[in-house]
Amino acid sequence: MTIETPKPSSVEIDEVKLKLADALAGVALEWSEFRDQYRVVFPATELLKCLNAFKSAGFEQLSDLTAVDLLEYSNATDRFEIVYCLLNVDTGLRMIAKTYLNEPDLTIPSATSVWSGADWLEREVYDMYGILFSGHPNFKRLLLPQEFQSFPMRKDYPVKGRGERHNFPVITRAES
Protein backbone atom coordinates (compact mmCIF):
# COMPACT_ATOMS: atom_id res chain seq x y z
CA MET A 1 0.00 0.00 0.00
CA THR A 2 1.40 3.35 -0.97
CA ILE A 3 0.65 6.50 0.85
CA GLU A 4 -0.13 9.38 -1.42
CA THR A 5 1.97 12.38 -0.54
CA PRO A 6 -0.15 15.54 -0.41
CA LYS A 7 0.43 18.07 -3.13
CA PRO A 8 1.92 21.38 -2.04
CA SER A 9 -0.76 24.03 -1.72
CA SER A 10 0.86 26.18 -4.43
CA VAL A 11 0.16 23.40 -6.93
CA GLU A 12 -3.39 23.05 -5.70
CA ILE A 13 -4.12 26.76 -5.93
CA ASP A 14 -2.76 26.79 -9.48
CA GLU A 15 -5.32 24.11 -10.38
CA VAL A 16 -8.04 26.19 -8.72
CA LYS A 17 -6.91 29.26 -10.66
CA LEU A 18 -7.16 27.32 -13.95
CA LYS A 19 -10.64 26.02 -13.06
CA LEU A 20 -11.86 29.47 -12.10
CA ALA A 21 -10.40 31.07 -15.21
CA ASP A 22 -12.48 28.56 -17.17
CA ALA A 23 -15.68 28.98 -15.20
CA LEU A 24 -15.46 32.73 -14.76
CA ALA A 25 -14.27 33.83 -18.18
CA GLY A 26 -14.77 37.55 -18.49
CA VAL A 27 -14.91 38.21 -14.72
CA ALA A 28 -11.98 40.23 -13.39
CA LEU A 29 -10.35 38.22 -10.58
CA GLU A 30 -7.42 39.73 -8.74
CA TRP A 31 -5.15 37.20 -7.06
CA SER A 32 -2.63 37.85 -4.32
CA GLU A 33 -0.62 35.74 -1.91
CA PHE A 34 0.83 36.32 1.53
CA ARG A 35 2.67 33.58 3.49
CA ASP A 36 0.74 30.67 1.95
CA GLN A 37 -2.56 32.52 2.22
CA TYR A 38 -4.29 32.83 -1.13
CA ARG A 39 -6.64 35.70 -1.71
CA VAL A 40 -8.88 36.60 -4.57
CA VAL A 41 -10.84 39.82 -5.05
CA PHE A 42 -13.92 39.48 -7.19
CA PRO A 43 -16.48 42.07 -8.36
CA ALA A 44 -19.64 42.39 -6.24
CA THR A 45 -21.78 42.60 -9.37
CA GLU A 46 -20.98 38.94 -10.23
CA LEU A 47 -21.21 37.73 -6.64
CA LEU A 48 -23.41 34.65 -6.89
CA LYS A 49 -21.76 33.47 -10.11
CA CYS A 50 -18.34 33.74 -8.46
CA LEU A 51 -19.42 32.00 -5.25
CA ASN A 52 -20.96 29.13 -7.19
CA ALA A 53 -17.75 28.80 -9.19
CA PHE A 54 -15.69 28.73 -5.97
CA LYS A 55 -17.87 25.96 -4.62
CA SER A 56 -17.56 23.98 -7.86
CA ALA A 57 -13.78 24.40 -7.69
CA GLY A 58 -13.77 22.39 -4.47
CA PHE A 59 -14.43 24.90 -1.70
CA GLU A 60 -17.31 23.02 -0.12
CA GLN A 61 -17.19 24.79 3.21
CA LEU A 62 -17.66 28.44 4.11
CA SER A 63 -15.63 28.61 7.29
CA ASP A 64 -16.30 32.29 7.93
CA LEU A 65 -18.05 35.26 6.45
CA THR A 66 -17.29 38.69 7.81
CA ALA A 67 -16.77 42.30 6.83
CA VAL A 68 -14.23 45.07 7.35
CA ASP A 69 -14.98 48.78 7.55
CA LEU A 70 -12.19 50.55 5.64
CA LEU A 71 -13.29 54.06 6.63
CA GLU A 72 -10.06 55.13 8.33
CA TYR A 73 -7.66 53.30 5.98
CA SER A 74 -5.69 56.01 4.22
CA ASN A 75 -5.16 54.07 0.98
CA ALA A 76 -8.60 52.49 0.79
CA THR A 77 -10.85 53.37 -2.14
CA ASP A 78 -13.95 51.51 -0.93
CA ARG A 79 -15.93 51.63 2.31
CA PHE A 80 -16.70 47.99 3.11
CA GLU A 81 -14.93 44.74 2.37
CA ILE A 82 -16.91 41.48 2.56
CA VAL A 83 -14.67 38.52 3.32
CA TYR A 84 -15.53 34.90 2.54
CA CYS A 85 -13.11 32.38 4.12
CA LEU A 86 -13.37 29.16 2.14
CA LEU A 87 -12.10 25.67 2.88
CA ASN A 88 -11.69 22.63 0.69
CA VAL A 89 -12.45 19.84 3.16
CA ASP A 90 -10.81 17.14 1.00
CA THR A 91 -7.40 18.74 0.54
CA GLY A 92 -7.38 21.27 3.39
CA LEU A 93 -6.74 24.14 1.01
CA ARG A 94 -7.98 27.50 2.18
CA MET A 95 -8.79 30.59 0.15
CA ILE A 96 -9.96 34.06 1.14
CA ALA A 97 -12.39 35.63 -1.30
CA LYS A 98 -13.12 39.34 -0.95
CA THR A 99 -15.37 41.86 -2.55
CA TYR A 100 -15.88 45.59 -2.01
CA LEU A 101 -19.04 47.51 -1.33
CA ASN A 102 -19.85 51.21 -1.11
CA GLU A 103 -22.56 53.42 0.28
CA PRO A 104 -25.36 54.22 -0.42
CA ASP A 105 -26.36 50.85 -1.85
CA LEU A 106 -25.18 48.27 0.70
CA THR A 107 -27.15 45.36 -0.72
CA ILE A 108 -25.54 42.18 -2.00
CA PRO A 109 -27.05 38.77 -2.77
CA SER A 110 -27.10 36.30 0.08
CA ALA A 111 -24.69 33.35 0.00
CA THR A 112 -27.21 31.06 1.74
CA SER A 113 -28.19 29.51 -1.59
CA VAL A 114 -24.59 28.39 -2.04
CA TRP A 115 -23.57 27.54 1.53
CA SER A 116 -26.47 27.27 4.02
CA GLY A 117 -23.98 27.96 6.81
CA ALA A 118 -23.94 31.59 5.70
CA ASP A 119 -27.29 32.12 7.46
CA TRP A 120 -26.13 33.32 10.89
CA LEU A 121 -22.87 34.76 9.55
CA GLU A 122 -24.77 37.12 7.26
CA ARG A 123 -27.12 38.08 10.05
CA GLU A 124 -24.14 38.94 12.22
CA VAL A 125 -22.58 41.03 9.45
CA TYR A 126 -25.89 42.89 9.09
CA ASP A 127 -26.04 43.34 12.86
CA MET A 128 -22.60 44.85 13.12
CA TYR A 129 -22.09 46.61 9.76
CA GLY A 130 -25.58 47.17 8.32
CA ILE A 131 -24.91 45.34 5.07
CA LEU A 132 -28.12 43.98 3.56
CA PHE A 133 -28.21 40.48 2.09
CA SER A 134 -31.03 40.00 -0.41
CA GLY A 135 -32.60 36.56 -0.65
CA HIS A 136 -31.74 35.57 2.92
CA PRO A 137 -34.42 33.24 4.41
CA ASN A 138 -34.63 34.86 7.88
CA PHE A 139 -33.08 38.28 7.70
CA LYS A 140 -32.95 40.06 11.07
CA ARG A 141 -30.44 40.99 13.74
CA LEU A 142 -28.60 38.08 15.34
CA LEU A 143 -26.96 39.43 18.52
CA LEU A 144 -28.29 42.88 19.33
CA PRO A 145 -31.91 43.65 20.25
CA GLN A 146 -34.21 43.99 17.25
CA GLU A 147 -35.01 47.62 18.11
CA PHE A 148 -31.32 48.64 18.08
CA GLN A 149 -30.80 51.52 15.66
CA SER A 150 -27.06 51.61 14.89
CA PHE A 151 -24.42 49.28 13.50
CA PRO A 152 -21.73 49.25 16.19
CA MET A 153 -18.75 47.80 14.29
CA ARG A 154 -18.74 50.69 11.84
CA LYS A 155 -15.78 52.97 12.39
CA ASP A 156 -17.96 56.08 12.69
CA TYR A 157 -19.88 54.61 15.65
CA PRO A 158 -18.49 55.78 19.03
CA VAL A 159 -17.06 53.02 21.25
CA LYS A 160 -19.26 54.08 24.16
CA GLY A 161 -22.36 54.07 22.01
CA ARG A 162 -25.05 56.64 21.55
CA GLY A 163 -26.71 56.22 24.96
CA GLU A 164 -28.20 52.76 24.31
CA ARG A 165 -26.75 51.40 27.54
CA HIS A 166 -28.57 54.09 29.54
CA ASN A 167 -31.98 53.84 27.94
CA PHE A 168 -33.77 51.79 30.61
CA PRO A 169 -36.34 52.49 33.33
CA VAL A 170 -34.96 52.91 36.87
CA ILE A 171 -36.52 50.67 39.51
CA THR A 172 -36.43 52.15 43.01
CA ARG A 173 -36.58 49.96 46.08
CA ALA A 174 -40.03 51.19 47.11
CA GLU A 175 -41.48 50.22 43.71
CA SER A 176 -40.06 46.72 43.59
Next chain:
Amino acid sequence: MATQINKQLGDNVFLTTLDAAASWGRANSLWPMPFATACCGIELMSTAASKHDLSRFGSEVMRFSPRQCDLMIVAGRVVMKMLPVLQRIWLQMPEPKWCISMGACACSGGVFDTYAVVQGIDRFMPVDVYIPGCPPRPEQLIRGIIDLQEKIQKGGTINAREFKLRILPEGPPRFDEDELIRIRERNGFKLDDPTYDPVH
Protein backbone atom coordinates in the same frame (compact mmCIF):
# COMPACT_ATOMS: atom_id res chain seq x y z
CA MET B 1 -40.75 47.37 84.13
CA ALA B 2 -38.91 44.96 81.87
CA THR B 3 -36.54 43.94 84.64
CA GLN B 4 -39.48 43.26 86.98
CA ILE B 5 -41.09 40.98 84.44
CA ASN B 6 -37.73 39.34 83.85
CA LYS B 7 -37.38 38.69 87.55
CA GLN B 8 -40.82 37.12 87.72
CA LEU B 9 -40.39 34.97 84.63
CA GLY B 10 -36.73 34.07 85.06
CA ASP B 11 -35.12 32.30 82.12
CA ASN B 12 -38.34 30.70 80.96
CA VAL B 13 -39.48 33.52 78.68
CA PHE B 14 -37.36 35.61 76.32
CA LEU B 15 -38.60 39.09 75.48
CA THR B 16 -37.79 40.87 72.24
CA THR B 17 -39.52 42.81 69.48
CA LEU B 18 -41.19 41.19 66.52
CA ASP B 19 -38.93 43.19 64.20
CA ALA B 20 -35.76 41.88 65.86
CA ALA B 21 -37.01 38.30 65.89
CA ALA B 22 -37.97 38.39 62.22
CA SER B 23 -34.71 40.05 61.21
CA TRP B 24 -32.69 37.52 63.19
CA GLY B 25 -34.39 34.71 61.32
CA ARG B 26 -34.10 36.35 57.93
CA ALA B 27 -30.45 37.28 58.32
CA ASN B 28 -29.46 33.73 59.14
CA SER B 29 -31.39 31.99 56.40
CA LEU B 30 -30.74 33.98 53.25
CA TRP B 31 -31.64 32.09 50.08
CA PRO B 32 -29.46 33.47 47.30
CA MET B 33 -30.54 33.74 43.69
CA PRO B 34 -27.27 33.42 41.71
CA PHE B 35 -27.40 35.77 38.72
CA ALA B 36 -23.97 34.75 37.46
CA THR B 37 -23.04 36.07 34.02
CA ALA B 38 -19.23 36.01 34.04
CA CYS B 39 -16.11 34.99 35.93
CA CYS B 40 -17.53 36.27 39.26
CA GLY B 41 -19.94 33.38 38.93
CA ILE B 42 -17.03 30.95 39.25
CA GLU B 43 -16.04 32.58 42.54
CA LEU B 44 -19.67 32.42 43.62
CA MET B 45 -19.72 28.68 42.94
CA SER B 46 -16.43 28.31 44.79
CA THR B 47 -17.90 30.18 47.75
CA ALA B 48 -20.77 27.72 47.93
CA ALA B 49 -18.52 24.68 47.46
CA SER B 50 -16.85 22.71 50.22
CA LYS B 51 -13.62 24.71 50.59
CA HIS B 52 -15.25 28.00 51.54
CA ASP B 53 -18.64 26.51 52.47
CA LEU B 54 -21.19 29.31 52.48
CA SER B 55 -23.55 27.16 54.55
CA ARG B 56 -21.54 28.10 57.62
CA PHE B 57 -23.31 31.46 57.32
CA GLY B 58 -26.77 30.10 56.63
CA SER B 59 -27.04 31.12 53.00
CA GLU B 60 -26.14 28.02 51.04
CA VAL B 61 -29.63 27.30 49.69
CA MET B 62 -29.14 28.52 46.13
CA ARG B 63 -32.37 28.45 44.20
CA PHE B 64 -32.62 29.10 40.50
CA SER B 65 -36.21 30.23 40.73
CA PRO B 66 -36.60 33.87 41.81
CA ARG B 67 -39.90 33.00 43.54
CA GLN B 68 -38.00 31.04 46.18
CA CYS B 69 -35.20 33.51 46.87
CA ASP B 70 -34.65 36.60 48.94
CA LEU B 71 -31.07 37.56 48.04
CA MET B 72 -30.03 38.34 44.49
CA ILE B 73 -26.27 38.07 43.87
CA VAL B 74 -25.46 39.77 40.57
CA ALA B 75 -22.08 38.30 39.66
CA GLY B 76 -20.63 39.55 36.40
CA ARG B 77 -21.17 42.13 33.70
CA VAL B 78 -24.70 42.91 32.62
CA VAL B 79 -25.18 43.91 28.99
CA MET B 80 -28.01 46.05 27.66
CA LYS B 81 -29.82 42.99 26.34
CA MET B 82 -29.61 41.29 29.74
CA LEU B 83 -30.70 44.23 31.90
CA PRO B 84 -34.47 43.89 31.23
CA VAL B 85 -34.12 40.22 32.19
CA LEU B 86 -32.32 41.16 35.41
CA GLN B 87 -34.98 43.73 36.30
CA ARG B 88 -37.76 41.26 35.60
CA ILE B 89 -36.16 38.57 37.80
CA TRP B 90 -35.69 41.16 40.55
CA LEU B 91 -39.38 42.10 40.37
CA GLN B 92 -40.37 38.44 40.53
CA MET B 93 -38.64 37.91 43.87
CA PRO B 94 -40.95 38.08 46.89
CA GLU B 95 -40.46 40.58 49.72
CA PRO B 96 -38.36 40.95 51.76
CA LYS B 97 -35.42 40.83 49.33
CA TRP B 98 -31.91 42.19 49.08
CA CYS B 99 -29.36 42.60 46.33
CA ILE B 100 -25.59 42.14 46.33
CA SER B 101 -23.65 43.62 43.43
CA MET B 102 -20.59 41.40 43.18
CA GLY B 103 -17.45 42.46 41.35
CA ALA B 104 -16.24 45.49 39.42
CA CYS B 105 -18.44 44.86 36.36
CA ALA B 106 -21.73 44.64 38.21
CA CYS B 107 -20.80 47.67 40.34
CA SER B 108 -19.48 49.97 37.62
CA GLY B 109 -19.09 48.21 34.29
CA GLY B 110 -15.45 47.43 35.08
CA VAL B 111 -13.12 47.54 32.12
CA PHE B 112 -16.03 47.06 29.71
CA ASP B 113 -16.72 50.70 28.92
CA THR B 114 -18.53 49.95 25.66
CA TYR B 115 -21.89 50.63 24.07
CA ALA B 116 -23.35 47.30 25.13
CA VAL B 117 -22.35 47.02 28.80
CA VAL B 118 -24.41 48.66 31.55
CA GLN B 119 -22.13 50.86 33.67
CA GLY B 120 -23.26 49.51 37.04
CA ILE B 121 -26.54 47.79 37.81
CA ASP B 122 -27.28 50.32 40.55
CA ARG B 123 -28.24 52.82 37.86
CA PHE B 124 -31.36 50.80 37.19
CA MET B 125 -32.14 48.75 40.29
CA PRO B 126 -31.55 49.02 44.06
CA VAL B 127 -28.39 47.48 45.53
CA ASP B 128 -27.75 46.82 49.22
CA VAL B 129 -24.13 45.66 49.33
CA TYR B 130 -21.33 46.26 46.83
CA ILE B 131 -18.37 43.88 46.67
CA PRO B 132 -15.28 45.20 44.85
CA GLY B 133 -12.76 42.98 43.09
CA CYS B 134 -12.13 41.55 39.67
CA PRO B 135 -13.30 38.94 40.51
CA PRO B 136 -13.65 39.14 44.33
CA ARG B 137 -12.23 36.30 46.40
CA PRO B 138 -14.76 33.99 48.07
CA GLU B 139 -13.71 35.54 51.38
CA GLN B 140 -14.84 38.92 50.08
CA LEU B 141 -18.23 37.54 49.10
CA ILE B 142 -18.59 35.97 52.55
CA ARG B 143 -17.66 39.33 54.09
CA GLY B 144 -20.34 40.97 51.93
CA ILE B 145 -22.94 38.47 53.07
CA ILE B 146 -21.96 39.00 56.73
CA ASP B 147 -22.27 42.77 56.18
CA LEU B 148 -25.71 42.23 54.69
CA GLN B 149 -26.69 40.08 57.67
CA GLU B 150 -25.64 42.92 59.99
CA LYS B 151 -27.62 45.37 57.88
CA ILE B 152 -30.72 43.19 58.06
CA GLN B 153 -30.41 42.69 61.82
CA LYS B 154 -29.93 46.41 62.44
CA GLY B 155 -32.66 47.81 60.25
CA GLY B 156 -35.05 45.00 59.43
CA THR B 157 -38.76 45.16 60.21
CA ILE B 158 -41.32 42.38 60.21
CA ASN B 159 -43.50 43.93 57.51
CA ALA B 160 -40.51 45.19 55.51
CA ARG B 161 -41.53 48.83 55.95
CA GLU B 162 -37.92 50.04 55.79
CA PHE B 163 -37.97 49.41 52.03
CA LYS B 164 -40.95 51.73 51.54
CA LEU B 165 -38.74 54.67 52.55
CA ARG B 166 -36.32 54.12 49.67
CA ILE B 167 -38.34 55.96 47.06
CA LEU B 168 -35.43 57.59 45.20
CA PRO B 169 -33.01 55.95 42.75
CA GLU B 170 -29.85 55.15 44.70
CA GLY B 171 -27.29 54.75 41.94
CA PRO B 172 -25.51 57.42 39.92
CA PRO B 173 -27.66 59.40 37.48
CA ARG B 174 -28.29 57.79 34.14
CA PHE B 175 -26.28 60.40 32.29
CA ASP B 176 -23.16 61.42 34.12
CA GLU B 177 -19.54 62.28 33.52
CA ASP B 178 -18.65 59.43 31.20
CA GLU B 179 -21.61 60.26 29.02
CA LEU B 180 -20.48 63.89 28.88
CA ILE B 181 -17.03 62.66 27.81
CA ARG B 182 -18.66 60.57 25.11
CA ILE B 183 -20.71 63.49 23.81
CA ARG B 184 -17.62 65.71 23.78
CA GLU B 185 -15.62 63.06 21.94
CA ARG B 186 -18.38 62.88 19.36
CA ASN B 187 -18.19 66.64 18.91
CA GLY B 188 -14.54 66.44 17.97
CA PHE B 189 -12.68 66.88 21.27
CA LYS B 190 -9.82 64.45 21.69
CA LEU B 191 -8.53 62.99 24.95
CA ASP B 192 -4.87 63.38 23.91
CA ASP B 193 -5.34 67.12 23.50
CA PRO B 194 -3.47 68.58 26.53
CA THR B 195 -5.94 71.47 26.89
CA TYR B 196 -8.89 69.08 27.02
CA ASP B 197 -10.13 68.28 30.50
CA PRO B 198 -12.45 65.30 30.20
CA VAL B 199 -14.35 65.86 33.43
CA HIS B 200 -15.02 69.59 33.61
